[in-house]
Amino acid sequence: MERHELPHAIVYTSNTGHTRQYAEMLGQKLQLPALALDKAITQLPEKSCVLYLGWIHANRIKGYSRAVRRFSVCAACAVGLCDMGTLLSEVRRATSVPDTIPLFTLQGGFCSGKIKGLDKILIAMLQKGLSAQQQRSAQEERMLQLLQQDKSYVCEENLTGILAWYREYTAER
Ligand SMILES: Cc1cc2nc3c(=O)[nH]c(=O)nc-3n(C[C@H](O)[C@H](O)[C@H](O)COP(=O)(O)O)c2cc1C
Known part of the structure; x- marks a missing residue:
């Protein structure tokens, strides 16, 4: 072995x-x-x-x-x-x-208050991009849902x- x-x-x-x-x-x-x-x-x-x-x-x-x-x-x-x-x-x-x-x-x-600098901008862009999409895959839909809640x-x-x-x-x- x-x-x-x-x-x-x-x-x-x-x-x-x-x-x-x-x-x-x-x-x-x-x-x-x-x-x-x-x-x-x-x-x-x-x-x-x-x-x-x-x-x-x-x-x-x-x-x-x-x-x-x-x-x-x-x-x-x-x-x-x-x-x-x-x-x-x-x-x-x-x-x-x-x-x-x-x-x-x-x-x-996700703890939005603790995210700083470039990461904060990236997350805001991701959230905005996903929200603006007319159609989302199940994975994208789930990620958007998770990003909308501050939760551990x-x-x-x-x-x-x-x-x-x-x-x-x-x-x-
Ligand atoms: C800029 C950025 C990019 C992220 N990219 C991903 C990702 O690709 N996939 C994912 O599941 N989570 C992603 N996350 C979420 C973090 O991995 C998640 O909040 C994790 O719990 C952070 O761990 P920590 O609290 O130890 O820093 C991202 C978060 C930030 C701020």
């Missing part, structure tokens, strides 16, 4: 806090420290095995490329506004996550998939 290296930490990048909340929850469940990427770079040895969580920005996982340059990422979670488990192939492609790395999408939330979807139940993967991963060791 293949032997896997166990992760030493949960490393994350969060803008408005949802990803940090998931990282901390996961850290508690797996009894691993949860460290923001900048801190992890100063505290963990290079090539450390980590589980990476980053928020989704236009289908890309924020901080992922930096994390893989520095650490050995055994699995990645992309936290977005999208529903649980959706956008997987889009995020994998846009972020160049190889098929060998398990990827999960978790629903974070973070909950422990959403970690079921990643926890099941972790149990299997550690059992194979």
Whole structure:
């Protein structure tokens, strides 16, 4: 049976806090420290095995490329506004996550008051563009609906998939 290296930490990048909340929850469940990427770079040895969580920005996982340059990422979670488990192939492609790395999408939330600068402009443009469209796909309709509510979807139940993967991963060791 293949032997896997166990992760030493949960490393994350969060803008408005949802990803940090998931990282901390996961850290508690797996009894691993949860460290923001900048801190992890100063505290963990290079090539450390980590589980990476980053928020989704236009289908890309924020901080992922930096994390893989520095650490050995055994699995990645992309936290977005999208529903649980959706956008997987889009995020994998846009972020160049190889098929060998398990990827999960978790629903974070939307907190308009915490979004600043260019991101604020991008979100306003997206909202305006979607609202103006005469016809919207089901995915576009759902995104517009989610953008119109300031809401957090973070909950422990959403970690079921990643926890099941972790149990299997550690059992194979
Ligand atoms: C500029 C911008 C682009 C975003 N792009 C996406 C996206 O492509 N797909 C998605 O599901 N969510 C997208 N989101 C929503 C965030 O990923 C979501 O709010 C997430 O919970 C933020 O995590 P955080 O609170 O840890 O920063 C975007 C948000 C912003 C501000």
